[in-house]
Amino acid sequence: MTTSLSPDLARLSDPAVRPDPYEVLRALREASPYTDPASGILVVGRRADCESVLRNPKVSSDRRGAGITKVPQMPNLMNLDAPDHTRLRRLAGRAFKPRVIEQWRPRVEEIVEELLQEIAAGGDSTDLVSAFAYPLPVRVICEMLGVPREDHPVFERWARSIAYTVDPQLVPGQLTTGVEAEVEEARAGFVGYFSRLIAERRNDPAPRADVLSELIAAEESGDQLTETELIIMCILLLVAGHETTANLILNGVLSLLRHPDQLELLRQRPELAGAAVEEVLRYDAPAQMITRIAREPLTVGDVEVAAGTPLLVLLGAANRDPEEHRDPDTFDITRGDPGHLGFAAGPHFCLGSVLARMEGAIALNAFARAFADPVLDTGALSYRPHVAVRGPERMRVSFREIRTGARRPGGAGEALDG
Ligand code: HEM
Structure with a gap:
């Protein structure tokens, strides 16, 4: 079906x-490649043009x-x-090799369990954004970098401020006043903090297996x-891995709640969690778009592009x-179709993809297993203002009970993530 929407x-x-945004993205895809x-x-x-550009x-x-971009970036x-x-x-x-990341699996499971227990203690409803999806990647990457627990909240705040630096300017002159000052404060905070942490680590002869030591x-x-x-x-690891992973979890939970048959399937067959993640990365991508610049003249589709032209690669479209995905608007965790661009492609393919997956x-398995009779409060669902890394700002879910404690002590994780 073609829409009458103008691109x-x-x-x-x-x-x-x-x-x-998918109707708008469809119109943009069908009109593309074109110059806005x-x-x-x-x-x-x-799909084919995006991959060839990347x-x-x-x-x-x-x-x-x-x-x-709305705010200048660091190199x-x-x-x-x-x-x-x-x-x-x-x-x-080397810090992100599958072997290194796999060692963190039991700790990630423990953190998920801690969060579920906190949610269970809080009554019969929760905001999944602030209680589950955001704290998980922040705790994980902070622990990987050796940041002590009491400093995680300030890190989360700084990382959220810096998230503005990746958003492209779709409307010329879109810079929001006040954002630059917030970003500068966050950058200064990170630089001071990591300088101290790195100096301490260099002076500490005890061997550690965390990402900071590897780096x-x-x-x-x-x-x-x-x-x-x-x-x-x-700083990049915290910023790149924080809101993206939170949105992967939130977009995934939302899709499962809106497709109860798929949620039930995941409950019955937890070994589908990996495939469910791939389907979320395709169906409702956390990273919706990335930008590039033509360094030399080139051709995209049938369009000649001059050197210096900015390019917007719409991963979500x-x-x-x-042309690539059968029945693309259907959410199907058994699809087994690996051709998504959720982590981009080419030399900049996501460095943290193994960790994010x-x-x-x-997290998706834990949600399916632990939340009994979850109900989304559709009226309370709201979205964050960013367009590139897109996802919910608030997502309230009520439930009959939270089933905690399913992780086998010292287990390798099959119980949660087949
Ligand atoms: C679902 C979660 C994630 C998604 C959807 C995602 C998506 C992406 C995308 C689309 C890019 C390419 C950006 C570009 O070329 O302009 C990228 C690059 C990157 N990602 Fe991720 N990411 C995720 C999680 C993570 C995590 C957990 C980390 C690390 C802790 C991470 C670290 C990075 C880094 C360092 C790059 C830059 C790689 C390079 O330029 O060579 N990401 N990611």
Whole structure:
């Protein structure tokens, strides 16, 4: 079915569209590739075009100074190109190898159980955003970086402020006053904090198996991360892995609540949790769009693109492209269709995908197992203002009881995440 909706990029910023942007995304995908007249951005929404842009060496991730993000960015892994990107990615990669991440599975399960117990103690309803989905990735990455528990709330606040730096400017001049000051305060807070933490860690001879120690120790051919690179990497990990993973959990729970047959299926077959995560990444992607700049002239579809043109890659539109996905608007956790772009593609493919998949699968299984008769308060569902990393701001769910304590002590996790 084709809609009569005119492709208007600015509509993605409309709060009324945010709960369900997929009709707008369909119109944008069908019109793409095309240049948005208001912003001059080349809109890319078809699955094949998105992937070819993300893998094209003529396309740059260095958006600093291009005026397409609302707030200036620091030079980090995400906005550098080869060879600087290749070097940083190699050094950081060892901290995110599946073997390293897998060691954290029992701890992630414990944190989920702690959160369920806190929810159970709080009555017969909860806001899943503040009680479950946000604290989980923050606690996990803070523990991985060696940040003590009492400092987690301030980290969550700073990470939320810095989230503004990734949002693209879909309407020219969209910068929100006050946001820049908030971002600066958060950056200064992170820099001071991580400088101290890294200095302490260097002076502490006790071996530790956390990500920060891996990053400090990371060395290849005599090359190491500098102090500044280490600090920027720590900030990026917190910011990149926080709201995205929270939205994976929230979008997943929401889809399960709206498709009770799929929730029941996951209850019956917890081994489907991994496939359910892939389907959420496709059906309601936490990262809806990313930006690029044409470094040299190139062709996208049948459009000639001049050097310097900003590109908007609509991952959320590509993930529902009927050319790639059968029956794309159907949520089906047994789909077994791995072709989504939820973690992007090419050299900048999400560094934390193994961790995100593990946290997502454990959290969705825990929700399916622990929440008896969950009911979504549809009137209380609201969305955060960001368009790139999109997800709920409040999501109240009531329940008959929370079944806690299902994790086997010392178990490897099969009970929660087959
Ligand atoms: C469901 C959760 C997540 C989603 C949907 C997601 C999505 C993405 C996407 C789309 C990119 C590509 C950005 C670009 O090319 O402009 C990316 C990159 C990245 N992600 Fe994730 N991410 C998630 C979780 C995480 C976690 C848990 C971490 C780490 C703790 C993480 C760390 C990173 C880093 C460091 C990059 C930059 C990689 C590079 O540029 O080489 N992400 N992520």
